[in-house]
Amino acid sequence: MLGALVDLGWPVEELKRELDKLDFFGYRIEAKKVAKRGILSTQIKIRATEEKKxxxxxDILSILDKSKLEEKVKEPSRAIFTKLAxxxxxxxxxxxxxxxxHELGGLDxxxxxxxxxxxxxxxxxEKAYSSPLPLGKGFVKCSHGILPLPAPATLELLKxxxxxxxxIKAELVTPTGAAIISNLAENFGQMPPMKIExxxxxxxxxxxxxxxxxRVSIGVIRKAYEEDVVSLIQTNIDDMNPEFYE
Structure with missing residues (x-):
């Protein structure tokens, strides 16, 4: 997701400045352009220089609470980790x-x-919407051993x-990704009527x-969709043969 946000125009330096507010070290951020099946995209790699803890x-809530992050960043982050736990x-x-x-406690x-x-x-x-999520199949190796895909935590988070x-024999949605999207997306389904920017x-x-x-698209939702207006037309019929309107 970080790659898509940077590709949308979030400067990598701004990403690094936000992460500096966490006041911990032991990592570096790398961003580069790559092509996936011919589609140019941004790839973010997190190189950890500390051993996995x-x-x-x-511990994680303490890191967030002691950070210099704005509350509007802290609060959703707390909610995501609390849900994971x-x-x-x-x-x-x-x-x-x-x-x-284990994996979820790492810096990445x-x-x-x-x-x-x-x-x-x-x-x-202001509001996030998501399409239905694709799930892979097969098995994945983690700290608990070999688990079936989707991983149990992923499936539970996607209730x-x-x-x-x-x-696809691969993990298409990770527990972290499932926790993020299930907390931040307001609705799942078709893309709402919007002007893509x-x-x-x-x-x-x-x-x-x-x-x-x-793929992440940012735009403006059409007002009629946002307000979800329903019109109700009523009338009274007091002098008509019932056979005409039954």
Whole structure:
């Protein structure tokens, strides 16, 4: 998602400035243009220079609370990590406070979450809508061993979210991605009537049989759709044979 936001016009230097507000180190951000199945896109790589740490929800919330991020970035980021912890707790039969994040506790995940929220804020996004999400199949190796796809956490996070299966043997939606989109998207389905102003393509790391891209369009929603106006016409008929209007 970071790649798509940068491709839309969020300067990489602004991304780095936002992340500097977290006041931790041990990583560097790299951005470059790549082509996925012939489509030019932006790819963001997070190079961690620290060893992966297991962090609890309390650890991550503390990082956010102590940061210099604006509250409108902190609050959604807290909500995303709290939801992740609740889902992991349910799957593993523990309380959210006792969950130790493995992959999800790494710097890259914190950067993905905070970056997604900060980028949408920078670009002035007021409401987000998403198409139904594609799910891959097969298996994925993680700290818990080999798990089926979609990963249990991903599937749990996507409850009430429209999804569809595919024949792609890869993880198309990660738990982090599922947590971000399920928290930030107001609605799922067809694109609302809108005037598109900017389009961004974010590239994934793997090469698949389909373009491994996230496409994000920014525009202005037509007012009639936004207000969701319904007109009701009523009339009284007091002098007509019922056979004519039954």
């Amino acid at each position: 297991e962090r609890t929800l309390e 609740s889902v992991e707790a349910k799957i593993h039969g523990k309380s959210p406070q006792k969950i130790h994040f 995940t914190i950067i993905d979450v905070v970056g997604a929220v900060a980028g949408m804020n920078y670009l002035g996004v 009430e979210v429209p999804v569809y299966g595919s024949d 900017h389009i961004g393509y974010g590239a994934g790391q793997r090469d698949l049989t389909i373009p491994n891209l996230l």
